[in-house]
Amino acid sequence: MRRQLQLIYKILYSHFGPQRWWPAESAFEVMVGAILTQNTNWGNVSRAIDNLRQNKLITPNKLYKLPQERLALLIRPTGYYNIKAKRLREFLRFFLKNYKGSISRISRERIWRLREFLLAIKGIGPETADSIMLYALNKPVFVIDTYTKRILLRHGFISPDFGYAEVQNLFMKNLKPQAGLFNEFHALLVRLAKEYCLKDNPKCHSCPLKGILRA
């Protein structure tokens, strides 16, 4: 298993090269993006982030001061904007109250403790929590998403009933806990899913992972 995961990483990296995630100007912006990107493609999130940037609103305090309805309007391109405005505010409240909106303060929190806290916020589930930890705070936590599950399923590494934690364990028990590696690995899996491991008509014939199945 360990060797196979390493092999997959190696193949993907040499095929696609480094992905340079996550495109943001600050760690805080990544956090905001992680919530906005729920059930939404990045293009839409990008528009919303632009709206916030243009209004110079990407700081915890400014965003939290904004009335929910105005916030909703600004993040409209991401879809589900009313719900996301609420979720964003829930997170902001937590971040301001416990860490004064400071990245360096929240970074000092121990990993699994912080994860528990994040999961307790209404509107933050496992994927969003892990994205925040890995991509904003550089914590070695492997992010699982539908793309990752789809690839692993098709290659026989998991069955459909595997839950989030089980899939995550597969990676975390078998890889060195390095944020840089987890970051790149997940980004590469997303890239593969978007170009080859499509939902409907997967391009298995030309897929870089063709023939890689669990031994």
Add this chain to the structure above:
DNA sequence: CTGCTAGTCTAAGGAATTCT
């Protein structure tokens, strides 16, 4: 019959709430 445009449909993508 070809080429355009306007309209309709579908895919993509997490978490919470509300059934059964």
Add this chain to the structure above:
DNA sequence: AGAATTCCTTAGACTAGCAG
């Protein structure tokens, strides 16, 4: 406890209808 439903926009694919 597990399954279904809710929340929404955008891009791209497809279709219908019409003008040339």
